[in-house]
Amino acid sequence: MINLNADRKMYIFVTAGIYVMGGMQTYVAAKSKYLRENNWTVKVIYVGYNKGKTRFKELNRYTDGGVIELTLPPFKHIKNVVHKTLYRIDSIIGDYSRYETIIIESHDDKTSQWGELIAKRISAKHIVVPLNECYRGKKVYYEDMIDYYLFKFQRKELVGLETLQKLFKGYKIIEKKDMIDFLFDEDPVQEDENFYISSSKKYDYTICYIGRCSKPYVPNIIRDIIKFASDHTDKLIRFVVVGDTSQVKEFLDVDACNNLDLFKLGELVPIPRQLFSVIDVIIAGSGCARSSVAEGCLCIVADPESCQSIGLLGYETKSSVYWDGVSPKTSFSDALERTLIKESYKDQEFEYPIITVEEATMQNFDVIMKSAQNQEYYDERKLIGNRILPDFLSYFKFFLINHFPRLVSLYLDRRNA
Incomplete structure (x- = not known):
């Protein structure tokens, strides 16, 4: 016993x-x-x-x-x-x-x-x-x-x-x-008084990816953010990446998109709480997705099997890892369209348990x-x-x-x- x-x-x-x-x-x-x-x-x-x-x-x-x-x-x-x-x-x-x-x-x-x-x-x-x-x-x-x-x-x-x-x-x-x-x-998020990221008003949207860049869905995320920016050339978009970008060649394609600026923050341990205050939407999976919504951010969940979006966590899906068979499984560009342009989540109640390490x-x-x-x-x-x-x-x-x-x-x- x-x-x-x-x-x-x-x-x-x-x-x-x-x-x-x-x-x-x-x-x-x-x-x-x-x-x-x-x-x-x-x-x-x-x-x-x-x-x-x-x-x-x-x-x-x-x-x-x-x-x-x-x-x-x-x-x-x-x-x-x-x-x-x-x-x-x-x-x-x-x-x-x-x-x-x-x-x-x-x-x-x-x-x-x-x-x-x-x-x-x-x-x-x-x-x-x-x-x-x-x-x-x-x-x-x-x-x-x-x-x-x-x-x-x-x-x-x-x-x-x-x-x-x-x-x-x-x-x-x-x-x-x-x-x-x-x-x-x-519990990866903490206050960091030495961290600074501009909350510049010149950007219409700030999209952030948090996680290992070796994940299989990362190339799709990059391509779909470029597509989203290309579909909305009247918007200036900031793409922030928290993770090691050195081995992912697709990041080079961002330079060709005139209204998309890439900011590489590298691996951050802990993740500074201040970061979340300037983000409009995060794309992540598993623990990074759970931590993002715990900080009050919108988070599109990345599915490691289909390498697609499985919805907005707490609104369209309650799964932070795999597709539940019910939520909308779409491209990341479609998910960004629903979240940032149509703001469809505003008609829904947020439902996702936020817990502590002790709990x-x-x-x-x-x-x-x-x-x-x-x-x-x-x-x-x-x-x-x-x-x-x-x-x-x-x-x-x-x-x-x-x-x-x-x-x-x-x-x-x-x-x-």
Whole structure:
């Protein structure tokens, strides 16, 4: 039985890399800070290796938690490597025997399979919270272990809404009554007295994109903003981008549009609250969309599957990630037309829950308490498998990173310069 009031309690995140600027990292940073300030010992085990400071002040506490072998699920390794990796994770966690309550939260296919092995090893409660956008495809390993996820689902230790339908597609029909909501608040917005952006009246509209520019819908967003500007040449439009634009060639096309000015703000951690006061509409998905409406901004949601707009959050849709099958799925230019020109949202009531990190975490604990309370874990022999030959290319990379991390970092920095 989980005791959330125990004097000694530990919360372990097994998650993707902490050096990426994304929703998963923002969420872990916010939740780990709240837990730490409320008497939990927090550990973060992540895919990768220690590259020094992260973009998140809170995550700098956990840079020693990198495990490069988590790049692959356990069954892709030979048994000897799996056991050596688990021993190394033991050293990251430390003496767990003195904790009465230990909870593990994992976030994707690879980390959730490792998370179950870790949980059995230290007698922890393990909750799987899939935060991927894709559940099928190359180097995606949900289908390979579908029986494991069915096991976690039956124990109510696998949570999510539309994500569960996508995870079990072709294997199990997930009814709405079987879905388990797991609330999030990434808390990425803060006051920043050193931040300044002009509220110049010369612009008729300011449109902002917030998020990783590697998202598949970003080229469509750029093209559709250019189209919207081209359709309204009597308007002067400012296009503000919060994110790393260096790898997206479509941004170069903005220069050809005479009534569209591009402002690249780069990656902002935290996102300054002052930014939202000069924005007319934001285009974003997932956590960035939720944070935008929490700041009182209009937000068009970008769907990672169709790479289209799925409506104005809180007005046309209540989904911040995937299309609900009901809201208008259109081009981003059409969504901008409805929002900025026709202002169709003004005839509707805003409906979307705004929550705090504390409220989300308390709801998360309710979910955990409603899951199976007996200790039972999936068969580790099935998770580990019987691989005889290693993936030599991957192992060579692991060897270099584990033994020469500074050299690898220098090489990657030079390559990406």
